[in-house]
Amino acid sequence: MEMFTSIGLNHFLTISAILFSFGMFAVMTRKNAIVILMGVELILNAANINFLTFSKYNGGMTGVMFSLFVIVLAAAEAAVALAIVINIFKTFKTVDVSRVDTMKE
Amino acid sequence: MNQLTIAIIFYVFAAVTVLSAAFVVFSKNIIYSAFALLFTFFGVAALYVFLSADFIAVTQVVVYVGGILVLLLFGVMFTNTIMQTELKTDVMHVVPGTLLLLLMIAGMLYTFYTTGDWMPGETQLQGSIVQRVGFETMSRFMLPFEMASIVLLVALLGAAFLARYDKAHKNEH
Incomplete structure (x- = not known):
């Protein structure tokens, strides 16, 4: 019972492991490019939870600052990736990644 | 509480x-x-x-x-x-994907729970960290902070360039 009532490091690591696996599942199995992007966001969030957990229980600020930069880069990544997806849609009239298979028009 | x-x-x-x-x-x-x-x-x-x-x-x-x-x-x-109404997407490799999902969760949890005890530090983060984030940003993480601004600028330009309305291309078709 003590294990469930006192929230410790392992609780956060468990949530992050589950989120990471869901993100990987989305990246591996979904055909729509936008859902794949959502999976990547889930993976980044899982990594952020890990950074912040270890930073809290370590007492340093490195993990906190690193997670801040992860959020900044995730924003840049989402913008560029969606621009690419929109270009793919203009060229192929679909965002199904299993049908986007030529590099030249 | x-x-x-x-x-x-x-x-x-x-x-x-x-x-x-x-x-x-x-x-x-x-x-x-x-x-x-x-x-x-x-x-x-x-x-x-x-x-x-x-x-x-x-x-x-x-x-x-x-x-x-x-x-x-x-x-x-x-x-x-x-x-x-066709907002649905197909799923491929469901069985290997689900298998890998369960394997990944099980593997990570096994590693987390069996690799000895985590040893929390003496001084853990307490209360608000806003002030400390400010100090770190302006001292140790000054260079990454400035580089992040350049990355954001380049990503903004790149995204706008990639997704812009292509007039010449439109007239071809």
């Missing part, structure tokens, strides 16, 4: 996060996935507050919910005709 109350609140937010993340991944409808992602981001922000990273939690809400999720919704609406 006693420990039990905190634990109950933690489990509520953990359940919100994990269940909505599962909905994002397993739902066939992209719009439903996008809106479930909203709850995932809010749940993760609440977990950040539990980790005494209040500034990161607010940044998470502003950047992810206000920026990335809106971008993703725009992407969904650009690439699907909203009037069509």
Whole structure:
């Protein structure tokens, strides 16, 4: 019972492991490019939870600052990736990644 | 607040996060996935507050919910005709994917729970960290901070260049 009532490091690591696996599942199995992007966001969030957990229980600020930069880069990544997806849609009239298979028009 | 109350609140937010993340991944409808992602981001922000990273939690809400999720919704609406009911996407390799999902969760949890005890430090983060984030940004992380601004500028230009309305291309067809 003590294990469930006192929230410790392992609780956060468990949530992050589950989120990471869901993100990987989305990246591996979904055909729509936008859902794949959502999976990547889930993976980044899982990594952020890990950074912040270890930073809290370590007492340093490195993990906190690193997670801040992860959020900044995730924003840049989402913008560029969606621009690419929109270009793919203009060229192929679909965002199904299993049908986007030529590099030249 | 006693420990039990905190634990109950933690489990509520953990359940919100994990269940909505599962909905994002397993739902066939992209719009439903996008809106479930909203709850995932809010749940993760609440977990950040539990980790005494209040500034990161607010940044998470502003950047992810206000920026990335809106971008993703725009992407969904650009690439699907909203009037069509066919907003569904297929799934491929379901069985290997599910197998790998379970294996990955089991493997990571096994590693986390059996690699000895984690040894928490003497001084853990307590209370608000906004002031310390400011000090770190302006001292040790000055160079990455400036580089992040350049990366954001370049990403902005690149995204605008890639997704712009191509008039000459349009006239060809």
